[in-house]
Amino acid sequence: MIIATTAAIIFHSLPDKESIAMAKKGKILGISEQKVILPLAIMIKDNENEWRGVSELTEAKDIIKELKVPLYPEDLVSSFPDPKLKIGTTITINRAPIIYLNDGGFEKELRTRKETISELFKEKNINLNPLDKMSIPLDSRVENRLKVTIIRVGERYEEEEIVIPYDSKEIADSNLLKGIRTLKQEGANGKRIKRYHLVYENGVLVINDLVSDEITMQPKNKIIVYGTKIPVLSTDSGRCSWTWGSTASRRYKKGTKLRVINLANGRSVITIVGGWGPESWTGRILDLNASAFEQIASLSTGVINIKLEELAE
Known part of the structure; x- marks a missing residue:
């Protein structure tokens, strides 16, 4: 800055020829006192860089802002000489250490x-x-440009409910007439619970463990009972032998379905009448086809006592 008076010109920074000329002109014009402010030479430096410029401001932080030098709240600022002396100054910025933090995948710069x-x-x-x-470790010392990574880990448990479908079963009942079906038991689905342990790192699933698998409700099968009993139209009893031909009867016409029961062992077989016989003088009421006879008695037995049932179909 130049202060021009009638007595002297005082320079607080090195003026150029044009500034001196302006000061002298002021005197020549008879101005009793005139202040001519010249920009101050400024140097700003931090831990790594230097900036040079000029400024008329007298506060260090204002000068830094004017010269567009980055300044952060954690930085410490000092200057020498004091800018208020208006003789030029060097401003020193003591930068705080920078920590590069990756927090859960997001990059941050911390000072x-x-x-x-x-x-x-x-x-x-x-x-x-x-x-x-x-x-x-958390107790690590802070160092400039230190890189720190935090992996954010979260966990939760998840349940999956699975329906166990019921089965349908049909059970034959010889005491129930053929053609009749009844519902003995309604079906009901069961339930199964699977429990998982889920672990996430930075929002990405990294562990999916099955920790339990429990059937909490057993399924109940649907049960249908159907009849196998054929209605009996008539009965007869007597002696029976066998024949290599078709089953023969005097009482029942051809095509009649008969159940033949061996009274000696309770075994039974169903046969279809295919012919007439045997003669009445034989004392037999039926000659059974040999293959059917073998199901209730040995062929060597020859003659057995039977019960006949005429079936509806």
């Missing part, structure tokens, strides 16, 4: 003057959950 990572997290309100993973 701090704390000594440990734990203190830094407390300062920046960065909270860790019990399952979270750190790339370095």
Whole structure:
């Protein structure tokens, strides 16, 4: 700055010829006192860089802002000489250490003057959950350009409900007439519960473990009973032998369905009358086809006592 008076011209920074000329002109014009302000020479430096410029401001932070030099809240600023002296100054920015933090996949730059990572997290309100993973211990010392990674870990349990379909079963009932069907038991689905343990890292599923598989309700089968009993139209009893031909009867016409029961062992067989016989003088009421006879008695038995049932179909 140049102060021009009738007595002297005082320079607080090195003026150029044009400034001196302006000051002299002021005197020649008879101006009793005139202030001519010249920009001050400024140098700003931090841990790595230097900036040079000029400014008429007298506050260090205002000068830094005017010269568009980055300044962060954690930085410390000093200057010498004091800018208020208006003789030029050097401003020093003591940069706080930078920490490059990857928090759950998101990149952040943190500046701090704390000594440990734990203190830094407390300062920046960065909270860790019990399952979270750190790339370095929390008590690690803060160093400039240190890289720190937090893997955010979350877990939950999930249940899957599975329906167990019921089966349908049909049961024959010889005491129920053929053609009749009854519902003995309604069917009901069962239930199965699968429980999974899910673990996520930075929102990505990394573990999906089945921890339990339990049937909480057994299915109940649907049961239908159907009759196999054929209605008996008439009965007869007497002696029976066998023949290599078709079953023969004097009483029942051809095509009649008969149930033949061996009274000696209770075995039975169903046969169709295919012919007439045997003669009455034989004392037999039926000659049974040999293959059917073998199902209720040995052919060597020859003659057996039977019960006949005429079936409806």
